[in-house]
Amino acid sequence: MMHAGRAAKRGGELRQHIMWIAREVFLEGGFERASMDVVAARAGTTKKTVYAHFESKERLFVATFEMLRGFFLERLATPDAYADEPNEALARFCGRFMEMLLWDDAVRMARVCASEAARFGGDAAEYCYAIFADVERKLAAYIVTASGIASAQGTEFAQRLMGRVLYPRYMQTLFGVIAPLAKFDEAQLADDFDLEPMRRAVRELNLPPRDRAAKS
Numbered sequence: 719m720m721h722a723g724r725a726a727k728r729g730g731e732l733r734q735h736i737m738w739i740a741r742e743v744f745l746e747g748g749f750e751r752a753s754m755d756v757v758a759a760r761a762g763t764t765k766k767t768v769y770a771h772f773e774s775k776e777r778l779f780v781a782t783f784e785m786l787r788g789f790f791l792e793r794l795a796t797p798d799a800y801a802d803e804p805n806e807a808l809a810r811f812c813g814r815f816m817e818m819l820l821w822d823d824a825v826r827m828a829r830v831c832a833s834e835a836a837r838f839g840g841d842a843a844e845y846c847y848a849i850f851a852d853v854e855r856k857l858a859a860y861i862v863t864a865s866g867i868a869s870a871q872g873t874e875f876a877q878r879l880m881g882r883v884l885y886p887r888y889m890q891t892l893f894g895v896i897a898p899l900a901k902f903d904e905a906q907l908a909d910d911f912d913l914e915p916m917r918r919a920v921r922e923l924n925l926p927p928r929d930r931a932a933k934s
Contacts, residue, residue: 733771736761737782745826749779749834776838783831787849790818793904794853797860800907804864804925808857809916812883814907815853816916819884820891821902828892854880866928875923882919 772778800810862872
C-alpha cells in the first residue's frame with residue numbers, strides 16, 4: 719500500500735501522511751511499543767507537530783483505524799460494481815472483501831486492534847468491527863434491491879452470507895493457522911483469487927428472484 723513521500727506537506731495532507739506512517743509503526747511493534755518520536759521522525763516532522771494533529775497516541779491509533787476503514791471501503795465499492803448478474807455480483811464483492819481482510823497488513827492490524835481491546839474498552843471493539851458492519855449494510859442494501867425483499871429480510875440474508883464467507887478461512891488466517899496474502903492490488907480483485915467458496919456461499923443462500931419475492 720502506497721502513501722505520500724516526505725515532500726513538504728501541510729494541513730490535511732500532513733495529517734494523512736502522519737497516519738500512514740503511524741500505521742507502519744503500530745504494525746511493527748503494536749500500540750504499547752509505538753513511539754510518537756518514531757512516528758514524527760519517519761514522517762519528516764516534529765513530535766510537537768504530530769501532537770498538534772493528534773492530542774495523544776490513543777487518538778492517533780483510533781484515527782489511523784478510521785482512515786484505513788475509509789481506504790478499504792472506497793476500494794471495495796458496492797456489489798453492483800462487480801457484475802450485472804446478482805449472484806455473481808455478490809460473489810465477486812465478497813471475494814474482494816475477503817481479499818482485503820486476508821492481506822498480511824490487514825491481518826496484522828486486526829491483531830493489534832484485538833490486543834488493545836482492554837486498553838480502549840468498547841472503542842477498540844467498535845473500530846475493529848466497524849468495517850464488517852459497513853460491509854453488511856452494503857450487502858443488505860444490494861440484496862433488497864436485487865431481490866425485492868423487505869429490508870429486515872435483506873439484513874438477515876446479508877448476515878448469513880457474511881458468516882458463510884468469513885468462516886473458516888478468515889479465522890484460520892487471523893489465528894495463524896494458514897498464511898495471509900502477501901500482496902493486495904489496490905485497484906481491483908486479483909485474477910487468481912479463488913471465488914468458488916464465495917459463489918458456493920451465495921448459491922447456498924438461495925436468494926429469491928426479484929419477481930418471485932415481489933409476489934410473496
